[in-house]
Amino acid sequence: MSLFHVLGFGVKIGHLFWMLCCWFVSWFVDNGIEDKSGLLVGSVGDLEKTKMTTLKKKNKMWFWNKISSSGLKIPSFSYQFLGSVKFNKAWWRKLVVVWVVFWVLVSIWTFWYFSSQAMEKRKETLASMCDERAxxxxxxxxxxxxxxxxxxxxxxxxxxxxxxxxxxxxxxxxxxxxxxxxxxxxxxxxxxxxxxxxxxxxxxxxxxxxxxxxxxxxxxxxxxxxxxxxxxxxxxxxxxxxxxxxxxxxxxxxxxxxxxxxxxxxxxxxxxxxxxxxxxxxxxxxxxxxxxxxxxxxxxxxxxxxxxxxxxxxxxxxxxxxxxxxxxxxxxxxxxxxxxxxxxxxxxxxxxxxxxxxxxxxxxxxxxxxxxxxxxxxxxxxxxxxxxxxxFKQKPPWPVLSMVTSFGILVIALLVAHIIHATVSRIHKVEEDCDKMKQLKKKAEAADVAKSQFLATVSHEIRTPMNGVLGMLHMLMDTELDVTQQDYVRTAQASGKALVSLINEVLDQAKIESGKLELEEVRFDLRGILDDVLSLFSSKSQQKGVELAVYISDRVPDMLIGDPGRFRQILTNLMGNSIKFTEKGHIFVTVHLVDELFESIDGETASSPESTLSGLPVADRQRSWENFKAFSSNGHRSFEPSPPDINLIVSVEDTGVGIPVEAQSRIFTPFMQVGPSISRTHGGTGIGLSISKCLVGLMKGEIGFSSTPKVGSTFTFTAVFSNGMQPAERKNDNNQPIFSEFRGMKAVVVDHRPARAKVSWYHFQRLGIRVEVVPRVEQALHYLKIGTTTVNMILIEQEIWNREADDFIKKLQKDPLFLSPKLILLANSVESSISEALCTGIDPPIVIVKPLRASMLAATLQRGLGIGIREPPQHKGPPALILRNLLLGRKILIVDDNNVNLRVAAGALKKYGADVVCAESGIKAISLLKPPHEFDACFMDIQMPEMDGFEATRRIRDMEEEMNKRIKNGEALIVENGNKTSWHLPVLAMTADVIQATHEECLKCGMDGYVSKPFEAEQLYREVSRFFNSPSDTES
Amino acid sequence: MDTLIAQLQRRFCDFTISLYHQGFLDDQFTELKKLQDECSPDFVAEVVTLFFEDCEKLISNMARALDQTGNVDFKLVGSSVHQLKGSSSSVGAKRVKGLCVTLKECCDSQNYEGCVRCLQQVDIEYKTLKAKLQDLFNLEQQIVQAGGRIPQVDI
Incomplete structure (x- = not known):
């Protein structure tokens, strides 16, 4: 015990001494600092804050704080110090010299003092001896x-x-x-x-x-x-x-x-x-x-x-x-x-x-x-x-004590001087090194940006010829080829597609790294997106016999605002991985609100294999999000989304090979794969997950996973969107109008797996069909018997059908009452056993091959139930058509100094029905766009002589602002301006260089967006659709 | 008569494809053609004519600038070549565009020799293209005169 006390005391004394030293040094440094500003912000401790009144004092205390907080770690102290302080080295040299001189004087004085003391004592001794003798x-x-x-x-x-x-x-x-x-x-x-x-x-x-x-x-x-x-x-x-x-x-x-x-x-x-x-x-x-x-x-x-x-x-x-x-x-x-x-x-x-x-x-x-x-x-x-x-008989002895003392003092002083000197030169050196490092860092960053730019450019350049290659291959496939040739061409096309997707990914990565990737804010239908992704993988999953399913919680709104493309990319990545590594079992995508999950998180017990979609065990889903910041410990949320924000949590669960434990840590590192053999057997570059992670980050979400080798993996990510539903829409039944013909129907799903039944239930529910889930066929029949409402269809899982078909059909034949509902078989793959059903003589059941998708389901049911097939809705047409709708009759000004470009752009827009006016320079454009005018939009070239696009836009905005002010003040006649109460003409930049002309730059000078030159229909549509919402609005 | 039309049509197709394959034209020209419809039947010809006029003007501009030995205004050449690049990419004149890129680089590095050489090539190239397109339009004309339809050429 006492030893500890002594130790503790020693440490305290040491600390105190250190503090003193620090204070001393800081005092010196304080006067030696050239650049004092900029250090103070936020670095002052709370306690000291109150005490400080002057800047200088603050500065000192900053130093003090820094040191005392860093304890005895000198490197960190000097690092902190170097962050922003410059030393005057010459000043320090002088200080050291003064210090040395001072201590030399002190030591001389000490010598003198001690020897005189000794002399005095000697004299006294002599006196006393002499007096005694006398x-x-x-x-x-x-x-x-x-x-x-x-x-x-x-x-x-x-x-x-x-x-x-x-x-x-x-x-x-x-x-x-x-x-x-x-x-x-x-x-x-x-x-x-x-x-x-x-x-x-x-x-x-x-x-x-x-x-x-x-x-x-x-x-x-x-x-x-x-x-x-x-x-x-x-x-x-x-x-x-x-x-x-x-x-x-x-x-x-x-x-x-x-x-x-x-x-x-x-x-x-x-x-x-x-x-x-x-x-x-x-x-x-x-x-x-x-x-x-x-x-x-x-x-x-x-x-x-x-x-x-x-x-x-x-x-x-x-x-x-x-x-x-x-x-x-x-x-x-x-x-x-x-x-x-x-x-x-x-x-x-x-x-x-x-x-x-x-x-x-x-x-x-x-x-x-x-x-x-x-x-x-x-x-x-x-x-x-x-x-x-x-x-005295003897001469006086050498004054050893005084000599030793003064020499000791001198040595200590010199040592301290040396330490100071060494420290200063060290700091100076570190400072220089730091400067050097900073420059290197700058260089490296510049190189990184250059690399990203280069990547982006090169990828872009590669994409163009690749499109040619792919197109040619596509055409080649349509020509008459023998089997071998077709195989070759298919392989070539697949490789080409892989290359293009890789290039896209690299481009994405480069864009993300150079910070040029921006998310869009568009209204989109989440369920539609998931259906699309599902259909993308459906053929693969059917080939492999893997069950693919999607479940979206009811509470997720139909329309969200965000970037559907990127969301889709994340999903595609995750599902692509899953399907790559899954040979049997299922891949199950679930979408919930985070809130919802919180409510159910406690009730959820460890899932038994039986409760999963395909009956195979899966990785623990909960573990994949346990590290999320939004889910801080004890289930309390650290982050409360504002009401219009929709915080989604999406899980992709598979029963694949899983990720080896040793590879799990680097799963999100670009170009990292589990092993070199992976890319050989499964292809891919390993960049997908890293991009996904970046994208999720951009969506203010997090991504995580849990994986058990040989059992499967579950990837979970969250993303924040805003609610795209108008308050009025929310009250509507969330079924889409195209499926209205199924509304009011009733179906019975026979499935003993609750998870799978839930998916079926979800999809039929979307069509407006009420669904009753029963685990066994008998119960279904029973339900039919006692049911008060008519049941339109019976949905039977293939698994059950294979087992109990005979029995079931027999029962159905016995009682013709049961024949009225349509029999629908939910199958995992195309090779289902319909033939068995055929030979029994009853109506062949409709076979729906999973994955279930609303549109596919609707089409199949329409066919099976004989409901008239409607014309495809208008707005599902190609973008060109929609563009035509959007642009028809619009008056658009195109500004470009290049005649040819002008003509081409005008031609393109005219083709979509727009009323195009051309201007060759920014100045002319300004004169044309002086309010009031009748233009609906303006496409502006950026690089123009005399006045570039940015400048012209700025001027247009200035004019509009002035006009708006006048309208507000009632100076201008509102009648003259039509029904416009404020002027804001959509101005879109036209540029050949997409990377350089970032959205930001355009927005900065008042532009509303940009389109690449020459026009691409899709991009044009994207941009234009933001301003011209519905085609009929202005027409009517 | 039909055989003549068919022959002309085939020649037209082959010629067009050869133009693409030899790199005179690219997709943008196809796009341009798509823009031509009943409302603007001479759209392509119009644009192409504009383009060649542009070419002539810009090339003579550049030649004049480059003639002033010792005091070459590379900036002027640069802006001209930028314009030319823009219009050639709009039209889909691929070779001209490529040469423009090279010329721009020479110009940026103030390589006088390179500029002159490139400019000469541009001059030759655009004239060749002009001749080729002239042929193409003539063919079209002939087909139309013969009463045939101009076939769609998929590249």
Missing amino acids: RMLQDQFNVSMNHVQAMSILISTFHHGKIPSAIDQRTFSEYTDRTSFERPLTSGVAYAMRVLHSEREEFERQQGWTIRKMYSLEQNPVHKDDYDLEALEPSPVQEEYAPVIFAQDTVSHVVSLDMLSGKEDRENVLRARSSGKGVLTAPFPLIKTNRLGVILTFAVYKRDLPSNATPKERIEATNGYLGGVFDIESLVENLLQQLASKQTILVNVYDITNHSQPISMYGTNVSADGLERVSPLIFGDPLRKHEMRCR
């Missing part, structure tokens, strides 16, 4: 001095205070020797008495020696132990003398020497007796040992003097002088030995009474290190000043 020295000196002073009191008490004296030389030396531990710093003490000249002789006599002077001694310092006292001269006559009378053994040689004869001593003695305090001499080489020493002198007074006694009083009261010899060198040596770390520092002691010439008392004169500590020493003599100077 203090100790002072203390010990003071102790010794006190003792010497005590001794002076001793002498005054026992030598002068007692008569006779209690002290003689021997006592003194013994005493001093034994108490020398108390004066560790003195090498010896001596006492000199004050002897006036008047008392000299008596004194000399008393002592037994003459007073000698030290002078010669100093002149010739002799370093001998057998110091010859006798060699010294007797002291010359002086005012007073200070001969040493007592001395410690160590300095016994000074006995009888006159202290006042020595220069240092005299001064000392005089100062001591006048001040009454201990007085020090300057250091001087000592007699005999010749070492540096200092003599401390105390005066011994006759009586106890008050502290404020004058010097004169003191001099008079002086009895003698006690002197202690301090051997400074050994003294300091001893002292230092007592302390630790003697090795680390050097100590020098100086007498600095004379400032200009300090006298060294201790220590060697080594070269100065620079760092020195001076501590004052106070030995109790205000006249004499001493000081202690301490130095």
